[in-house]
Ligand code: ADP
């Protein structure tokens with residue numbers, strides 16, 4: 001077991017999808033064998049965009065169940081809910097004193113959300129990166145398995161850690177994004193525009209809860225064209241995306257066959273998509289079935305959440321005491 005600590009979180013904003021799986025959860029499942037890991041449902045973060053109380057609980061249970069269905073083992077890791085660990089919001093408050101309005105306003109995710117929800121540009125959105133830094137620093141994590149879209153947030157977490165260390169003395173290691181391959185992953189949407197996402201682009205996103213029929217329908221609708229007319233043509237982005245997905249779930253020789261067909265202009269996109277659809281069904285259906293059997297078992301899920309909370313608070317309370325001491329907030333010792 002390595003000694004570097006791993007932290008990552010997923011917001012409870014809806015159904016998990018292939019992007020969450022290949023960008024984040026696949027790495028969690030491998031890292032749990034090699035590192036001390038803390039994985040959590042970021043329910044406070046979800047309130048910045050999804051404040052409906054009626055949806056919060058089912059969404060939290062869903063994210064927990066889907067993580068376990070993907071192979072996360074609650075015996076091996078601390079699997080918990082962010083709001084069950086009060087040390088996190090306390091560190092968040094302290095880190096907010098080290099975060100500048102200007103840099104928060106410049107964050108891409110803030111600008112994006114300010115544009116998409118102009119009537120609800122709340123302070124939680126603005127300080128999203130400081131809460132995320134608190135999630136990570138509260139366990140002194142070094143590695144954070146996330147998708148490519150989180151790079152900027154990680155960079156900010158490193159800045160806050162450096163600032164804290166500079167002002168109050170060496171306390172936090174600098175957290176870095178992590179992926180077992182070389183680059184961080186971005187799973188594209190099926191319509192060739194942007195990435196798969198929990199809350200946008202639903203028809204072009206493959207969810208881990210999609211039925212076999214829905215998977216087939218979505219894949220068959222993926223954007224293609226008439227096919228290449230010259231040998232060894234450059235692949236358009238949307239075709240490249242289909243191959244990217246295929247490389248994740250299909251056998252290597254199947255992918256090779258279709259790549260060869262593309263280069264030789266004999267490819268039939270209908271066949272390519274049919275193959276991808278069947279391989280996706282084979283990949284997703286066992287996860288869907290397992291998650292469905294766990295999702296409604298609240299007794300089991302509560303047991304896991306409580307055990308996770310205990311492990312997380314044990315680590316978090318130590319780090320929080322140290323941070324308070326360094327800041328001079330330790331009156332009674
Ligand atoms: P979403 O963006 O769908 O709301 P989250 O923000 O909760 O999902 O992301 C949870 C994790 O999944 C993060 O590590 C994020 O980087 C990763 N992720 C989300 N979408 C993708 C994608 N399309 N490709 C790769 N990783 C992704």
Ligand code: TRP
Pocket residue numbers: 007008009010011042045131132135136144145146150153
């Ligand atoms: N911001 C992340 C996302 O949208 C979720 C998240 C919250 C997170 N806190 C975190 C990820 C801490 C890694 C570490 O995907």
